[in-house]
Amino acid sequence: MKVKRIVANIETRRLSEARAFYEEALGLECLMDQGWIATYGSGGTSVVQISFASEGGSGTPVPELSIEVDDVDEALARMRSAGFPIEYGPADESWGVRRFYVRDPFGKLVNILAHRD
Numbered sequence: 001m002k003v004k005r006i007v008a009n010i011e012t013r014r015l016s017e018a019r020a021f022y023e024e025a026l027g028l029e030c031l032m033d034q035g036w037i038a039t040y041g042s043g044g045t046s047v048v049q050i051s052f053a054s055e056g057g058s059g060t061p062v063p064e065l066s067i068e069v070d071d072v073d074e075a076l077a078r079m080r081s082a083g084f085p086i087e088y089g090p091a092d093e094s095w096g097v098r099r100f101y102v103r104d105p106f107g108k109l110v111n112i113l114a115h116r117d
Contacts, residue, residue, distance in 0.1 A: 002070050003068070006066070007051055007065070037055075065108060065109075065111065072090065079112070087101040087102060096115055097114065098116055
């Protein structure tokens with residue numbers, strides 16, 4: 001398994017303010033906008049990204065981190081094997097990702113995902 005990307009998620013209902021600062025003032029591109037989450041970065045596959053969300057999607061809470069991996073099922077097996085409890089999923093989401101939520105040792109909610117082909 002290889003980690004491909006880590007994205008910080010900032011919970012807010014003021015998504016337009018995030019756009020004004022990060023896209024308009026800072027110059028990052030809006031890489032994705034689902035209405036409830038918008039991700040900004042400096043290119044489609046860039047590792048420079050920050051997201052702002054009013055929910056986690058599918059009625060879930062906003063995770064503190066999103067970690068993209070190349071094999072989400074392997075990551076899930078490794079988390080279970082290590083004894084970390086899975087809090088959501090695995091789920092194949094309508095926006096094209098397979099993911100699950102787990103808490104890190106510090107209590108942070110982490111969204112581990114892979115984009116479906």
